[in-house]
Amino acid sequence: MNFDLVSPTTTEDLLRAIDEHRGRRFRFGAGYTDLLLDLEEQQDNELTVINLARLNDPSFTSIVHDGGEMRIGALVTASRIIADRKLQSRYPVLCQAAGQHGSRQIRHTATVGGNLCTASPAGDMACALVALRARCDILPARGDARSLAVSDFFLGVRETDLKEDEVLRRVIIPTDDGEVKTHSDFIKIGKRRSMECAVVSIAYHIESDGDDTMTRAGIAIGSVAPTIKYARSACEYLVGKRLSSLGPSERDEFAAKVVEYASPISDIRASAWYREDVLFNMSKSILENH
Amino acid sequence: MKKSLKVIGKPTPKLDGHLRVSGKAVYGHDISLPNMLYGAILRAQYPCAKIKAIDVSKAAKLPGVVCVITADDVDVAHMSHKRDHPVLKKGEVNCIRDEIAAVAASTKEIARKALRLIEVEYEVREGIFDPADALQEDAPGINKYARGDEGKNIAQTFHYEHGDIEEQKAKSTCIVKRRYVLPRVTHCCLETSVVTADYSQSDGRLTLYSSTQVPFLYQRDMARVLKMDPSNIRVVQPVIGGGFGSKLDMYPFEPICALLSMTCGQPVQIAFSREEEFVASPTRQAMVIDLTTGADAEGRFTFREVEITKDNGAYTSWGATTSFVMMQTFSSLYHAPACVFDARAVYTNNPYAGSFRGYGNPQSTFALERNIDLMAEELAMDRAAIRLVNANYKGEKTGQGLEYATCGHKDALDTVIAKSDYTRKKREYKDAPSARYKRAMGFASMLHVAGGAKIYRSDGCGTTVKLDNFGHLIIITGSSEIGQGSETVLAMMACEELGIDMSKIKVINTDTDIKPWDVGVHASRTSFVAGNSLLGAIGRLKDKISPWAARYLKTDIEDLDYDNGEIGCKTSGRSVKIDKVVRELHFQDPNVLCMESYYYEPASDFQDAGYKGNVSGAYAFASQAIEVEVDTYTGQVKVLDVYVGQDVGRVLNPLGLMGQIEGGVVMGMGYALTEELVVAKGQVVNPTFHNYKIPSACDIPEIHFYPIETHDQAGPYGAKGVGEAPLIPTPAAIANAVSNALGVEINALPMTPENVLKAIKDRP
Structure with missing residues (x-):
């Protein structure tokens, strides 16, 4: 572990520090939970950590x-x-x-x-x-x-x-301040129940009106593509429908739309087929538990 | 009528608990000696390669580096009980752990940097990573130091048999044959491997600050490898941050550390990083078990045929010998009229396996208990009932010659069946509608040595007790504390016998220059063997003290009572302080020293060449009923409740015992569900806690523990060994539960969500 540290306290100092390090290797440090692992490997190369933890803005x-x-x-x-x-x-x-x-x-x-x-x-x-x-x-x-x-x-x-x-x-x-009914969760699938890195994750936020009709739906999927994906067509599929009226075939149809956004890989944590199957099943489960 | 006891059986906090939780405990990593250097080891880049050249010159020139050694610089003997393991490797590497060179430097960072400056020219070879490939006729020999007398690439074999297999087959209504595949897992001690070596060039003496579990065997092994007089080696054990069997053998980093110190004339410490720990510390042995078992129409077991192929890795450590314990389960757990057992440990270019809590027994229990469930299914018998029909019993002498003077097997089964509410739940599971979540219960039992295991020339332990002028007792025991709570249990026993308060008792157990001989911490033996040894020493001490006290109190020895720091007369009520008695003995004419020693050897037998004989002073039995819920959407297994019935002989310290039970069950859960050290073409793929998953606090179920007290006469106060037992049946019971819940066969570990979902998908 070998690096320089600067700790700006104002945004002005922060921006100056960034400017001064233009063209040189620097990293931001905030919570350090990921950065520490990288710093552990850091040996002789010149590196500056711009420490954000003291920033008072x-x-x-x-x-x-x-x-x-x-x-x-x-x-x-x-x-x-x-x-x-x-x-x-x-x-x-x-x-x-x-x-x-x-x-x-x-x-x-x-x-x-x-x-x-x-x-x-x-x-x-x-x-x-x-x-x-x-x-x-x-x-x-x-x-x-x-x-x-x-x-x-x-x-x-x-x-x-x-x-x-x-x-x-x-x-x-x-945001808006209207009264809405929210159906949401973060589904995180791994080998154990805590201290996990997701093998598959789904975040969903569904808003319904007083009539149980879905007015807004946001669904994002993680660990199944190089980046987190917003499952737009699956979201659009829900809007205007009543959550309680969706039957098994519609749940499957919805889940299939979510899976379209996935392009999973196999790695040490899970196989591609597993990620895809679980993504489908858990997408379905969103419409089952409400 | 059993004597009522004052301390034994009462919850007693660990003597060293305050040191551990306050951070005051001095672990191996905390050792710092004047002028100490830091050692680091260069390991192989490939699991199988020829070394064409090593150039250490750049590393040696790095400022701060004091010495660099390779195999060419040292004169040492090979390691391991098979003598097939060079300390530093020369000319070739056969395992990703292989130590090629070592550096001692003034800081850890410089030592690590120096390693990167060592240039090694390899000629990469095709390795052999599957034991089946190693057994092919045209396979090259993997370990050139192997004796090879048991066949090419075979490190060690075991053959055992009793009974008439053919006759029993003829009686069998059902015969089940299955293959079980068990992965490589590792101990994950909180403290990574560490040793500090301090060699004095002036007197040729070597002090090792080591976290070994077997200090006296370690001293002997180290001396043999370094070609030293063992008595010139002193082994000091700092507080040990986890053993679980991992420290039962000596590994190359330890003599390497000594060699660095001998070369530099300065103390040297080698401490593993977590990644190095995953790559270079021992594992439980991966193996394939082919098991055929039979039962008659009433469900009585008839025979067992076992063939085991273990992945030994490139060198031999204790992993190869776990067959010794495995065969006991096949020969003697439940009714077993006939058994034939063959096991072989096969060399590969994989990391080598060592010993791990349970010593092969979790694997054999997994296979046997899975087969029992399958036989029950085939016979349309209840899974609990088939086990009860075949349970072991008191007075039984098994085919292998194990003699069960006490046996809580049936009680353990009855207890977990009743406490888990199995009969009612079984109906409930059956009626449950087909839904996303499936629940079921699984059973498994286990048998394990619980009064030592007579493998070495002595299975004994020595103890010296010293009572001082002020009424304090010092126990100098050969046994070691590795977190299992032996110090506390020994102090409790002394408190019970001498009536001396726990706060006035010290246990000295960390220095081979001081403590008497003991074979080491393994085989769940310490409370039993060291306990009996202590009781022997205290008995001798009392033989000195009691006559004086009886004279003083004008009564008979039989009328004395040791309590509350005093020796009292039960009839007259008069008493004398124990420290006064000691002073009188010390200063009377002739003076009598209040110090006594005792060597205890369990009344067990060496087994014959066919592995027959009563190898342990007592045997532990346990049954577990485990209820699980499986999510068929994800394959995730949630362990809901674990019911443990375990024959512990007698509860000594309920707190320590519960710690062993909970820790064991959780360790078994990790083996069952999430843990696997993944090795691909000889390389460890997941050497981090990020990808090697041990259970977290959120995964831990309710663990309901019901001690079964059978009061074994051989044990201290009737107690038996308990340490390994709680993890042994856990993977088997979970696999049975998951298989029952899903109607699939789970015959391999770990049951990761992916493996479970695959089993669901593949369901016919």
């Missing part, structure tokens, strides 16, 4: 509910997401995903921003955020902030759209 560190949107700072930990009342009632899927992330110790330090920027196809909070059609708010060292959909943020395994001189500031979930 509410736009990075807080959860704000502001009329039309929920803004979650990149440095917000999984534990804080789990404990946030507003998220619990409005977007429980994010709390459910955060609650299944790593272990309790990991959840106390792992951040939303880290989970997104690691760009693992097995990302937990990332999967929920794709289902919620959240957007990334990105700050460059110089110039104006930009915004893009979380699903577009992921370009491949451990590869994001973040440019060399950019930092992820927060994620934004568009």
